[in-house]
Amino acid sequence: MSPQDPVIRLENVYTAYEGADLPTLAGISLTVNRGEYVVIGGPNGAGKTTLLETINGMLPVTHGNATICGYDIRNDGIHVRCRVGYLIQNFAFDPLTPFTVEEAVLMGRFGILGLFRKPGAEDHNAVKAAMELLKIGDLAKKPIGQLSGGQQQKVLLAQNLARNPDVLLLDEPFSNLDFMARDAINGLLSDLVARGVTVLIVSHAFDDLPDCRIRVVVMQDGRINLDTTCRPEEVASTVRNAGGSPANA
């Protein structure tokens, strides 16, 4: 795969949850290049999270072709997940969860390591770098369950960054964050995009987006309603006008 090739290529993709009569995604075609910042909007149930889980290979593609980072999602799901970071929506850990922050971030490297290999110096350095990026180095030895929701969110983001992903999928990453943390994460995402990481973000918070051209994809009923590019300050109105009002989403 050359640097000019798209990192995400979906061609007429259908996805269905087990037991569902109708597909959740119906005929999605989407091409995303390296270093793009894509905001995915749309009302509840539009298929935004499903789109992220399809790109990450966690949901089966029932029709169409999906190539992520050069891998066919149907045959190489594990390889795709090693290159694609995915921050899950609304997550909270029990106070008794028996893992420290450092251990949780290290887990981000387990997929790359594969079976039977133990984490080495390179893995621990990547963990340290990811924690420093998110300024959670001082929490390294704390149990993850004893952190606030926002701190846990940062730990999970660090877990994804620890494997230096080519693509970062973020599902409501700002939901538990205060304004300062939100600004810091936005700055971090801008840096990642500048370094060539592709960011796809499902969010209803359109303030303080990075100062670059933003690609906006608006979904409705499992289909893409609008796919356009605009300035950061135009994202909220673009999403609203396309039927995915941030207020009711």
Next chain:
Amino acid sequence: MLEFIIPNTVLCHAVEAMLFASVACAILGVIITQIQISSIGFTMAHAAFAGAAVGMFFSVNSTLSAVIAGIIVAFLIGPMSDRARISPDTALGLLFGISMAVAIFFIAYMQTLGMGFSAMGLLFGDVISLYSHEIWMLAGISLVAVLFVIVMYKEITGIIFNRRIAESIGIRVKPVYYATLFIIAFTVALSLPLIGGLLIYVWLVTPAAIALQFCSRLSAMFVVAPVVAAIVSISGAVAGLEYSFPVAPLTAVFFSVVFLVSVALSPKRRISFRKS
């Protein structure tokens, strides 16, 4: 194996069997309680129990029939429930009900045929009637459980952290999860003649629950749980044989007492009144 330490053969066999069964059950118990699949352990215990009852009735090796029943249930809980669109809860409810019905039917029928004594062994275990090959098999499954955790430690920690996140970061969740179920099935089936179908759940859950009172890290739980289980089980075997008490029920009582004491002493329930 331990005759050089314990010359009394009966006591030696009882201690060996209790040691190996408790180590295997406690290690797997940490996984069971942390993934929160205690109901799976419970269902497998009863399935193995039903298998043993059927085997005993038809004069087939009851350990073998317990292993077969445990594996069938592991297969039904894992791959089959994933494919059959049945929620794990429903699958477990169905399997538990069927297992209990089969076990109770055959045990009750054996009582009417005058085979009651052997059936009681299935319910509460019988530590002194084990053959040496059964003890060797327990030693084997104990070793398998230890090696499984050592070799698959990072995958197991990922699954315990969260199955969905583990899958999203590229961990091969399903093979490791299914392997866990099959090892649980073997352990439960092989421990059944020793501990009994009604009590094996104590061995699977209580040591891990005791370890959780003192350990905040998973790695520590994998050490503390089997050590506590081994000490309590050996104490139960020695006390039971010395004072002619039924060994497995006595050990289960010991486990419960240790659990209550550990809850009372747990640092996790301490409230700090420090100001800085």
